[in-house]
Amino acid sequence: MPHVTPDEFREHGHALIDRVAEYLETVEDRPVVPEIEPGAVRAMLPEHPPTQPESWDDVMADVERVVLPTITHWQHPGWFAYFPANTTYSSILGELLSAGLGVQGMSWITSPACTEIETLMLDWMQELLELPEAFRSTSRWGGGVIQGSASEATLVAILAARWRATGGDVNADGDTSLLTAYTTSQAHSSVEKGLRIAGIGTDRIRVVEHDETFAMRPAAFRDAVNADTKAGFRPFFVCSTHGTTSSMAFDPTSAIADICRVNDIWLHVDGAMSGIAALAPEHRWVNEGLEHADSYCTNPHKWMGVNFDCTLYWTTDRAALLGALSILPEYLRSAAAESGAAIDYRDWQIPLGRRFRALKLWFTIRLDGVASVQDRIRRDISLTQELAEWVAGDERFDIVAPHPLNLLCLRAAGDDLDETNERTDTLIDRINSLGKAHVTRTVLGGRSVLRVSIGARTTEREHVIALWAQLRGLIS
Amino acid sequence: MPHVTPDEFREHGHALIDRVAEYLETVEDRPVVPEIEPGAVRAMLPEHPPTQPESWDDVMADVERVVLPTITHWQHPGWFAYFPANTTYSSILGELLSAGLGVQGMSWITSPACTEIETLMLDWMQELLELPEAFRSTSRWGGGVIQGSASEATLVAILAARWRATGGDVNADGDTSLLTAYTTSQAHSSVEKGLRIAGIGTDRIRVVEHDETFAMRPAAFRDAVNADTKAGFRPFFVCSTHGTTSSMAFDPTSAIADICRVNDIWLHVDGAMSGIAALAPEHRWVNEGLEHADSYCTNPHKWMGVNFDCTLYWTTDRAALLGALSILPEYLRSAAAESGAAIDYRDWQIPLGRRFRALKLWFTIRLDGVASVQDRIRRDISLTQELAEWVAGDERFDIVAPHPLNLLCLRAAGDDLDETNERTDTLIDRINSLGKAHVTRTVLGGRSVLRVSIGARTTEREHVIALWAQLRGLIS
Numbered sequence: 001m002p003h004v005t006p007d008e009f010r011e012h013g014h015a016l017i018d019r020v021a022e023y024l025e026t027v028e029d030r031p032v033v034p035e036i037e038p039g040a041v042r043a044m045l046p047e048h049p050p051t052q053p054e055s056w057d058d059v060m061a062d063v064e065r066v067v068l069p070t071i072t073h074w075q076h077p078g079w080f081a082y083f084p085a086n087t088t089y090s091s092i093l094g095e096l097l098s099a100g101l102g103v104q105g106m107s108w109i110t111s112p113a114c115t116e117i118e119t120l121m122l123d124w125m126q127e128l129l130e131l132p133e134a135f136r137s138t139s140r141w142g143g144g145v146i147q148g149s150a151s152e153a154t155l156v157a158i159l160a161a162r163w164r165a166t167g168g169d170v171n172a173d174g175d176t177s178l179l180t181a182y183t184t185s186q187a188h189s190s191v192e193k194g195l196r197i198a199g200i201g202t203d204r205i206r207v208v209e210h211d212e213t214f215a216m217r218p219a220a221f222r223d224a225v226n227a228d229t230k231a232g233f234r235p236f237f238v239c240s241t242h243g244t245t246s247s248m249a250f251d252p253t254s255a256i257a258d259i260c261r262v263n264d265i266w267l268h269v270d271g272a273m274s275g276i277a278a279l280a281p282e283h284r285w286v287n288e289g290l291e292h293a294d295s296y297c298t299n300p301h302k303w304m305g306v307n308f309d310c311t312l313y314w315t316t317d318r319a320a321l322l323g324a325l326s327i328l329p330e331y332l333r334s335a336a337a338e339s340g341a342a343i344d345y346r347d348w349q350i351p352l353g354r355r356f357r358a359l360k361l362w363f364t365i366r367l368d369g370v371a372s373v374q375d376r377i378r379r380d381i382s383l384t385q386e387l388a389e390w391v392a393g394d395e396r397f398d399i400v401a402p403h404p405l406n407l408l409c410l411r412a413a414g415d416d417l418d419e420t421n422e423r424t425d426t427l428i429d430r431i432n433s434l435g436k437a438h439v440t441r442t443v444l445g446g447r448s449v450l451r452v453s454i455g456a457r458t459t460e461r462e463h464v465i466a467l468w469a470q471l472r473g474l475i476s
Numbered sequence: 477m478p479h480v481t482p483d484e485f486r487e488h489g490h491a492l493i494d495r496v497a498e499y500l501e502t503v504e505d506r507p508v509v510p511e512i513e514p515g516a517v518r519a520m521l522p523e524h525p526p527t528q529p530e531s532w533d534d535v536m537a538d539v540e541r542v543v544l545p546t547i548t549h550w551q552h553p554g555w556f557a558y559f560p561a562n563t564t565y566s567s568i569l570g571e572l573l574s575a576g577l578g579v580q581g582m583s584w585i586t587s588p589a590c591t592e593i594e595t596l597m598l599d600w601m602q603e604l605l606e607l608p609e610a611f612r613s614t615s616r617w618g619g620g621v622i623q624g625s626a627s628e629a630t631l632v633a634i635l636a637a638r639w640r641a642t643g644g645d646v647n648a649d650g651d652t653s654l655l656t657a658y659t660t661s662q663a664h665s666s667v668e669k670g671l672r673i674a675g676i677g678t679d680r681i682r683v684v685e686h687d688e689t690f691a692m693r694p695a696a697f698r699d700a701v702n703a704d705t706k707a708g709f710r711p712f713f714v715c716s717t718h719g720t721t722s723s724m725a726f727d728p729t730s731a732i733a734d735i736c737r738v739n740d741i742w743l744h745v746d747g748a749m750s751g752i753a754a755l756a757p758e759h760r761w762v763n764e765g766l767e768h769a770d771s772y773c774t775n776p777h778k779w780m781g782v783n784f785d786c787t788l789y790w791t792t793d794r795a796a797l798l799g800a801l802s803i804l805p806e807y808l809r810s811a812a813a814e815s816g817a818a819i820d821y822r823d824w825q826i827p828l829g830r831r832f833r834a835l836k837l838w839f840t841i842r843l844d845g846v847a848s849v850q851d852r853i854r855r856d857i858s859l860t861q862e863l864a865e866w867v868a869g870d871e872r873f874d875i876v877a878p879h880p881l882n883l884l885c886l887r888a889a890g891d892d893l894d895e896t897n898e899r900t901d902t903l904i905d906r907i908n909s910l911g912k913a914h915v916t917r918t919v920l921g922g923r924s925v926l927r928v929s930i931g932a933r934t935t936e937r938e939h940v941i942a943l944w945a946q947l948r949g950l951i952s
Contacts, residue, residue, distance in 0.1 A: 003844040006497045009565035013497075016569055017489030020576030021482045034588060038817035041592035049600040053845030059838075063573070070589040071579045071832075082586070085829070087578030089485035093492055097539070099571040099783050100496030102563030103547045110558070112510060113546040116517035124525040148624060149827035159673060174652055174677030189803040190828055196800075197635060197826070199675025201650030301829075307575045308829055324672075327665040341514035350673070350826060351625035352666055353561070353777075353784055356547075362535075368479040369529030 003053040012056045019060070020092065023068070024075055028458070031435025032076045034069060041070045077458040078437035080467060083245070083273045084455035088305035090367040094360030095307055105354045108342030115343055118146055118358035121365075125312055128370055129278040129298070132291045135314035137343070144314040145348040146357045150272035151190035152350055153297035153313040156321060158198045158237055160295065161266030163324035164317065165236035171323070176200055180228045181237040182221055184210045184251065186244040188270060195237075204233070213402050214249035214444065216240065222259045229263065237266045240293075242286055243274025246442040246451070247401035247409045250274075253289025260292070266320075269293045272311070274405055276303040280374045283381070283405070294320075303380075303406075303455050304373050306364050310357055313348075322347050380406040380454045383464045387452065390468050396475050400444055408452040409444060412475060421448040423476050430474040437467050479529040488532045495536070496568065499544070500551055504934070507911025508552045510545060517546045553934040554913035556943060559721070559749045560931035564781035566843040570836030571783055581830045584818030591819055594622055594834035597841075601788055604846055605754040605774070608767045611790035613819070620790040621824040622833045626748035627666035628826055629773035629789040632797060634674045634713055636771065637742030639800035640793065641712035647799070652676055656704045657713040658697055660686045660727065662720040664746060671713075680709070689878050690725035690920065692716065698735045705739065713742045716769075718762055719750025722918040722927070723877035723885045726750075729765025736768070742796075745769045748787070750881055752779040756850045759857070759881070770796075779856075779882075779931050780849050782840050786833055789824075798823050856882040856930045859940045863928065866944050872951050876920055884928040885920060888951060897924040899952050906950040913943050 004012070044066045074085045105114030119137045122144025126135045137143040147153045158181070162170050165179060176199040183191050185207050195205055206228070209220040225235045238260060240251040253269055260267045269290060275298025277283040290296055295315040300306035315321055326347040346352050364373075384406045391397045391410050401409040412423035428441050428450050440451045454464060480488070520542045550561045581590030595613045598620030602611045613619040623629045634657070638646050641655060652675040659667050661683050671681050682704070685696035701711045714736060716727040729745055736743045745766060751774025753759040766772055771791040776782035791797055802823040822828050840849075860882045867873045867886050877885040888899035904917050904926050916927045930940060 003848050004565040004569075006501050006565070009497050009569070010494055012569055013493030013572070014490045016572055016576075017493060018486055020573065021485050021489075023576065025482050033585070036588055038584060038588070039592070041589045042596050045593070045596060047596075047599075049604055049841055049846065051846070053848070054842045056843065059842050067577075067589050067593070067835075070592075071577060072585065072587040074580055074587075075578050082580075085578060085580050087575060089480040089482070092572070092575045093480075093485070093488055095575040096489070096492055096568070096572050097496065099563060099568045100492075100499065101543075101547060102551050102561060102783055104550055104558075104561050104784065108514060109509070109548065111548040111550075112512055112514070113517045113543050116515070116546075117521070117543070120518050120521060120523075123523075128525055149829045151827040151829075155673075155826065170675070170677060171672055172677045172679050174672070174675040174680060176650055176675050177653070188828075193801065193803045193826075196647055196650070197631075197673065199646070199650040199652050201646060201648045203648050204650060307578055308580065308831055309827075325669065327669045350631065350669075351627040351785075352664075353625045353627075355784055359543075365525055366530045366535050367532065370525065370527070372479050372529070 008056070027073050027076050028078070030073055030076070032078050032438040033072045033432065033435065036070055041066060075456065075458060076438070077456055077460065077463045078467070079456040079459065080452045080454060081438040081440040083302050083453050085301060085308050086303070086305035086457040087307035088364055088368060088457065090363045091306045091360040094363035098356040098359045101356060103356055105356060106346040106352050107344040111356070114356045114358070115345055117362060118345065119143070119343060121358045121361045122312060122314065124365065126314065129275065129287070130284055131287060131296070131314065134316045135296070141318060142314065142316045143318050143343070144312060145345055147297070147311040147313045147349060148309040150188065150270060150297050150299055150311050151193065153311050154188070154190045154239065154268065154270060155194035155197060156313065156325065156349060157266065157268040157295040158194045158200070159324040160315065160317065160320040161237040161268070162198055164266060164320040165234055168323050174199065178232065178234045179236045180204045180206060180233045182206045182208050182224060182235065183239040184208050184216045186210055186214045186246055186249055187239050187241050188245050188272070191239045210249070214244060214247050216251040216256065218252055218255035218259065221256060225259055225263050225265070235263050235265050237268065240267060240269050240289070242269055242271035243405065246449070247444055248274060248403070248405055248407040249401065250288070254292065257289055257292030266294045267292060269296045271296060271298040273299065273302050276300065277377055277405055279370055280377050283377065300361055300364070303377065304364065305368070305457055306360050310361055325349070376457065380459070383461060384408055384454045387454070387464055387468060394472065400447065400449055406454045409442070409449045410452070411447060411449050417447065424448040424450055427471070427475050431470050434470065437470060484532070503549050503552050504554070506549055506552070508554050508914040509548045509908065509911065512546055517542060551932065551934060553932055553936065553939045554943070555932040555935065556928045556930060557914040557916040559778050559929055561777060561784050562779070562781035562931070562933040563783035564840055564844060564933065566839045567782040567836040570839035574832040574835045577832060579832055581832060582822040582828050583820040587832070590832045590834065591821055593838060594821065595619070595819060597834045597837045598788060598790065600841065602790065605751065605763070606760055607763060607772070607790065610792045611772070617794060618790065618792045619794050619819070620788060621821055623773070623787040623789045623825060624785040626664065626746060626773050626775055626787050627669065629787050630664070630666045630715065630744065630746060631670035631673060632789065632801065632825060633742065633744040633771040634670045634676070635800040636791065636793065636796040637713040637744070638674055640742060640796040641710055644799050650675065654708065654710045655712045656680045656682060656709040658682045658684050658700060658711065659715040660684050660692045662686055662690045662722055662725055663715050663717050664721050664748065667715045686725070690720060690723050692727040692732065694728055694731035694735065697732060701735055701739050701741070711739050711741050713744065716743060716745050716765070718745055718747035719881065723920055724750060724879070724881055724883040725877065726764070730768065733765055733768030742770045743768060745772045747772060747774040749775065749778050752776065753853055753881055755846055756853050759853065776837055776840070779853065780840065781844070781933055782836050786837055801825070852933065856935070859937060860884055860930045863930070863940055863944060870948065876923065876925055882930045885925045886928070887923060887925050893923065900924040900926055903947070903951050907946050910946065913946060
């Protein structure tokens with residue numbers, strides 16, 4: 001009954017595979033960000049839906065005419081913006097298989113392989129990243145799951161923390177009025193968003209002071225907790241970030257953990273971008289303090305190249321997670337789950353439904369191999385350090401934050417804040433307008449900053465050299 | 477640097493396309509649900525990750541040996557369980573293109589086409605389903621977005637409602653202590669889950685009485701609202717379900733809306749499964765009362781065949797949605813968004829990151845055509861009514877709920893509750909153990925019920941006839 005038959009699917013599918021490969025191999029020829037105004041895409045398409053099926057050729061003609069010129073090319077070798085969101089060939093194949101099988105992994109019984117391969121992948125990654133044994137599914141209280149995004153991982157951590165701090169009462173009374181949460185101004189926006197969703201308004205979110213490296217000051221955290229406790233609040237959650245979004249700062253998790261232990265505070269560590277660095281043994285310092293964490297997340301969909309969405313979330317307290325999120329109507333009961341022998345991942349996340357996302361991680365680890373990801377991590381860190389040396393040797397620039405991994409934060413040098421801010425902003429605009437590279441602006445300590453994030457799959461040394469030439473040539 | 481090269485991707489991609497087509501065409505040869513015990517999948521795979529890259533042939537051999545025999549086959553023509561989660565060929569191609577382009581649609585500027593085509597698809601679907609004009613992005617206050625699941629749609633509706641009822645104060649004080657919410661016992665589990673997440677504990681969730689058709693009694697809703705208001709609570713949210721999960725009951729939305737209007741209660745309508753029926757003009761009664769809704773969702777990833785995940789969410793009050801979910805750190809600012817000319821969909825959902833999910837809906841509407849989906853809807857409803865006639869003509873069965881669309885709820889006839897429950901449960905187990913068809917058990921009014929959901933893409937009349945033969949032959 002569907003218009004696309006199996007044979008047409010084979011024919012179009014082959015063509016589309018070829019087109020995707022060609023796109024990824026030639027993406028450098030396009031400007032990184034399209035030069036269009038809001039509304040321009042819609043104006044190229046019919047305002048009303050078609051009444052008859054259209055041909056594959058017509059649809060692909062619109063992909064060429066409308067879509068490719070109006071997307072922002074995250075796979076471009078000049079992608080130095082935000083963080084990378086790489087999509088490797090192996091993970092594209094994994095996503096294709098997932099879409100083709102069309103199974104639902106909400107419960108073990110609704111597709112056993114979907115659940116069990118996911119659990120195994122989380123255990124494989126625990127091993128590959130050398131994370132604490134307490135994160136393994138085979139441990140007494142721990143385990144891992146694939147979330148759709150670090151935002152969702154943060155939210156489920158908050159919900160588990162909220163459940164534990166209230167002894168589960170929150171499920172019935174919804175009372176969060178005494179709970180206080182802690183993080184720095186450098187934490188990801190999803191921390192505030194998640195807390196707000198969970199009923200912890202900004203009045204009870206403590207923005208803990210950071211030091212000159214933009215890392216949390218443990219003493220400030222301790223003081224805030226003590227003040228809240230004295231005032232009758234119940235400190236319940238802290239987010240320690242391993243690699244902040246603005247400058248890749250590392251909060252001191254072990255020191256934070258000391259305070260959590262005394263005060264029974266849930267310690268969530270957000271290593272969304274940088275956690276993957278631990279695939280390379282010499283960078284396992286990024287795991288500092290994780291042995292004290294109640295939960296942790298890192299994103300293979302950034303540096304590791306597994307296409308979005310693939311966030312890994314581990315906890316050492318799955319009872320709290322299940323306490324917070326488990327709901328069991330009749331139509332979802334199963335013998336396997338009730339016996340405790342099986343994991344029903346619907347109780348580990350916000351949504352009910354879930355795709356077979358483990359396939360793309362499985363494909364990447366097996367087909368590309370971990371060594372290829374280690375190579376990429378080492379290359380990106382090395383290129384970042386090389387660029388940092390060039391920047392440090394040019395008096396027109398200041399480096400404004402530590403750069404232990406693959407993010408460099410720089411700005412125009414000078415004493416006048418307004419003038420240097422303006423020169424920095426102008427430099428960002430000039431680079432971006434050329435379309436050969438894309439960088440993101442941020443603000444650190446009230447100062448405009450140009451972020452250079454080096455991590456796109458296709459970025460080679462020549463692209464970093466070209467960026468440096470632009471930086472030198474375009475600064476006013 | 478990655479092991480899979482562009483040429484290997486072309487070669488393996490073609491092979492995988494062919495394999496997916498073959499899988500979908502031959503899925504009927506497999507038992508619907510694998511007969512395995514928890515742990516069986518993992519036992520077939522290495523406990524530790526590989527240290528070297530593996531060959532495509534080795535990986536695909538494991539797909540054949542391990543994965544295909546241990547997934548539950550949602551695309552099987554004997555899939556009468558839960559609800560369908562169809563994956564059409566056109567939508568698989570759309571998902572492949574999305575994975576291949578690897579763009580992020582969190583903001584307009586991070587990929588304009590990703591945002592604008594999504595907005596257009598929501599407007600196309602508003603038109604195709606003949607939903608209220610106030611849902612369109614071009615209306616004064618409305619608009620739509622693709623969510624990952626109906627659970628997330630329900631949660632964002634609750635959060636918008638919470639924001640509006642508190643005049644936005646909840647973002648700062650997190651105070652939900654006076655808010656009360658309403659639904660029936662037949663609403664989806666995600667309603668309770670979402671309310672709990674939002675700090676509305678079960679103490680303040682009112683389970684409103686339903687009638688003998690399992691639809692909400694408006695008078696009971698009104699009485700509950702009045703009692704709460706009198707007691708000093710602030711009734712703020714009701715979920716009216718169009719097609720409940722257990723029995724496809726329809727809550728009377730217009731009557732519910734009358735009470736909402738007087739009491740300023742957010743009216744969310746959950747049409748996750750059945751809303752797609754409105755693609756066929758003669759079934760547009762499923763839209764009853766939507767002109768009064770503050771928000772609505774329906775899932776193309778069920779009946780329409782767009783592979784999971786693709787939930788459509790519309791609201792007529794986008795200011796409340798943005799009020800609840802907008803967070804704007806420096807590194808996410810953009811001129812296009814600040815001018816108000818562009819939509820930044822990160823503020824319409826829980827996660828930050830988002831895939832180009834609109835492509836698969838665009839591909840389905842254009843390549844398959846709406847007529848093919850209308851055909852499927854009409855076929856499934858017709859088959860359900862035919863089966864209902866056969867069941868009604870056999871005194872060994874009772875039909876226990878109205879069946880206006882494609883779900884039939886039946887049970888063993890008889891006066892003894894325990895005995896008929898047991899015979900019903902036994903019948904479910906017998907059918908499922910044969911592996912030719914799969915049905916789900918639910919409980920309605922304390923009685924065991926066998927649900928027959930007819931909606932898999934591949935289900936034809938012969939499969940319903942075969943199911944009926946099993947029902948007749950296996951009932952004790």
